Amino acid sequence: MRGGGARALAFALLRGAAVVFVVVLVSLVLLHLAPGDPMARVADDASVPDGMREQLRAQMGTDRPLPEQVVRWVAYAVRGDLGFSVSAGLPVRDALAHALPYTLLLGGIALVVGFALGIGIALAQVRTAGRRLDRWLAAGALAIWALPEFLIALVLIELFSLRLGWLPTSGVRDLMLDAGAGAGAQLIDRARHVALPALTLALVVAAQVARHQRVALQEAWGEPFVRAARSRGVREGALLLRHAWRAALAPTIALAGLALPTLASGAFVIEYVFAWPGMGRLAFQALADRDPHLALGCVVLTATLVVFGGTFMDIIHARVDPRRARAA
Amino acid sequence: MSAPLRRVQVAAVVLGAVVLAAIIGPWLWHVDPNAVGPLATAAGLPPSAAHPLGTDENARDVLARLLAGARISLAFGLLAASVAAVVGAAVGILAALSRPWVDRAYMSVVDLGLAIPRLLVLIIVTAGFGRLPWGWLAVTMGVTGWFGLARLVRARTRELASGDFSVAAFALGAPTWRVAARHLLPNVTGTITAAAVLAFANAITLEAALSFIGQGVAIPTASWGSLINEGRAQLGVTPWLTVLPAIAIAITVVAAGALADGVERGAPWRSTGGAA
Numbered sequence: 163m164r165g166g167g168a169r170a171l172a173f174a175l176l177r178g179a180a181v182v183f184v185v186v187l188v189s190l191v192l193l194h195l196a197p198g199d200p201m202a203r204v205a206d207d208a209s210v211p212d213g214m215r216e217q218l219r220a221q222m223g224t225d226r227p228l229p230e231q232v233v234r235w236v237a238y239a240v241r242g243d244l245g246f247s248v249s250a251g252l253p254v255r256d257a258l259a260h261a262l263p264y265t266l267l268l269g270g271i272a273l274v275v276g277f278a279l280g281i282g283i284a285l286a287q288v289r290t291a292g293r294r295l296d297r298w299l300a301a302g303a304l305a306i307w308a309l310p311e312f313l314i315a316l317v318l319i320e321l322f323s324l325r326l327g328w329l330p331t332s333g334v335r336d337l338m339l340d341a342g343a344g345a346g347a348q349l350i351d352r353a354r355h356v357a358l359p360a361l362t363l364a365l366v367v368a369a370q371v372a373r374h375q376r377v378a379l380q381e382a383w384g385e386p387f388v389r390a391a392r393s394r395g396v397r398e399g400a401l402l403l404r405h406a407w408r409a410a411l412a413p414t415i416a417l418a419g420l421a422l423p424t425l426a427s428g429a430f431v432i433e434y435v436f437a438w439p440g441m442g443r444l445a446f447q448a449l450a451d452r453d454p455h456l457a458l459g460c461v462v463l464t465a466t467l468v469v470f471g472g473t474f475m476d477i478i479h480a481r482v483d484p485r486r487a488r489a490a
Numbered sequence: 491m492s493a494p495l496r497r498v499q500v501a502a503v504v505l506g507a508v509v510l511a512a513i514i515g516p517w518l519w520h521v522d523p524n525a526v527g528p529l530a531t532a533a534g535l536p537p538s539a540a541h542p543l544g545t546d547e548n549a550r551d552v553l554a555r556l557l558a559g560a561r562i563s564l565a566f567g568l569l570a571a572s573v574a575a576v577v578g579a580a581v582g583i584l585a586a587l588s589r590p591w592v593d594r595a596y597m598s599v600v601d602l603g604l605a606i607p608r609l610l611v612l613i614i615v616t617a618g619f620g621r622l623p624w625g626w627l628a629v630t631m632g633v634t635g636w637f638g639l640a641r642l643v644r645a646r647t648r649e650l651a652s653g654d655f656s657v658a659a660f661a662l663g664a665p666t667w668r669v670a671a672r673h674l675l676p677n678v679t680g681t682i683t684a685a686a687v688l689a690f691a692n693a694i695t696l697e698a699a700l701s702f703i704g705q706g707v708a709i710p711t712a713s714w715g716s717l718i719n720e721g722r723a724q725l726g727v728t729p730w731l732t733v734l735p736a737i738a739i740a741i742t743v744v745a746a747g748a749l750a751d752g753v754e755r756g757a758p759w760r761s762t763g764g765a766a
Contacts, residue, residue: 185606189614193618309748310699310715312699313698313718423604423606424607426607427607457613457614457616458617461729464610468606
């Protein structure tokens with residue numbers, strides 16, 4: 163069993179690596195097929211000396227045949243070299259290293275809060291099935307599901323920042339805040355800035371989770387083991403939390419892995435709205451500045467995180483769900 | 491009449507009304523959506539008789555832009571959903587009827603596609619090719635949006651292929667393509683339609699997000715997303731510029747979602763099953 167688990171893990175990791183490689187391959191093929199010079203920004207810039215132009219081109223290998231480009235890119239990437247970002251004026255790796263923590267913070271908060279909120283909504287819905295609260299919650303979840311993330315962000319900004327003035331509209335910190343202010347004040351300032359983008363993303367996650375969790379809960383509610391527990395005299399609340407919910411939790415954990423791509427896309431758009439200096443804003447900045455290498459770096463790193471995050475969730479799922487653990 | 495059926499009918503009527511408005515609206519309300527009016531006197535006007543929904547900061551008629559935007563947004567969704575439906579249905583049916591190893595190969599591609607955020611593909615395409623014309627953007631979105639549909643169609647086809655009527659057709663010597671075309675395809679159209687309607691809604695939402703970021707349709711072309719982007723700066727002053735296209739998106743997506751849900755649930759094979 164242990165040995166089987168290790169093998170399954172090795173296989174899952176290998177699979178993840180293969181997916182990431184395909185992402186790199188497809189990206190490089192697309193960039194290669196695209197008309198025009200990927201170095202257009204440097205080529206157009208009169209202040210860049212000719213020697214440097216050639217040097218950059220050779221360094222990035224954009225003048226080489228495609229297979230060589232792929233091999234070179236991967237060979238450099240495994241050593242941590244993702245090329246040079248002309249627009250940012252620093253190695254792509256450094257630009258990514260600066261942006262990554264912000265995206266992880268935003269995504270992490272959103273994932274945790276979103277799941278807690280979504281599960282809470284689903285539990286409340288099942289407790290009040292058919293009554294007014296259930297219908298209101300269902301309508302709310304539907305509205306959030308139907309609206310694009312950026313619209314929810316705009317509504318929250320309008321409400322909490324512009325009307326009520328409670329929270330800042332964008333950025334990560336108050337530039338006017340005295341650098342000498344205490345650590346506590348700094349921390350509160352950061353928390354106030356992360357609140358709205360994280361809430362937006364959490365709501366998007368929660369709507370998806372609530373939909374799934376409610377279906378899973380209702381399915382579990384009709385199972386014989388719930389009826390058996392009820393006939394033993396277990397109270398409704400305990401029935402829901404201890405019996406039905408336990409059975410309904412596993413598919414939700416599986417959903418966490420599946421929700422990661424949506425979460426990443428959502429985070430990208432929300433970072434743009436809130437000027438949150440994460441991977442998404444970096445990627446869109448790269449597009450605006452015609453800096454394909456930086457865009458490529460953002461895409462590959464995000465894909466890596468999403469793919470291995472999914473693998474990780476899958477493993478947790480197998481642990482939590484005894485049926486799957488036995489089957490594996 | 492059952493409540494779910496009524497909901498599907500309402501959804502279909504609402505969606506039909508939106509589509510109808512997009513088709514005949516610009517023809518009835520004959521105002522150029524891109525015509526800039528006198529900025530000093532006609533910019534940011536609230537709704538009036540001359541401009542039923544007001545004007546934007548460039549003194550353009552909001553109703554005309556909303557209708558023109560509906561054409562682009564709906565056509566965009568339709569094109570993306572069609573591409574996704576055709577590719578996804580073909581792959582799903584083929585995979586279900588192929589040898590196990592071919593099936594596995596198809597499904598690995600599907601898993602791969604589902605594991606990667608679509609936005610990333612669009613970012614790479616934009617990074618290489620620059621801003622795409624909206625038609626190509628829609629096709630790209632279709633090409634990156636068929637994976638879930640293929641998985642659903644495959645599951646449904648496998649279920650049907652082991653059903654009595656398929657077994658009977660195979661036993662009578664019908665070739666696989668004939669069983670697929672005559673017996674299986676008509677029975678999976680419900681699944682395909684439901685998934686395609688959802689793909690339509692997704693494409694509209696994603697286009698709105700891209701236009702909002704400035705990587706969607708090029709200005710001054712109006713789409714619901716680009717209208718929201720244009721109106722955003724004056725959200726506090728002229729809220730209707732943002733609110734109206736937002737409502738249009740929400741209505742369309744909710745109606746499409748309800749319709750997809752109903753098509754799936756109300757499909758003939760469900761009524762005999764009883765479950766779900």
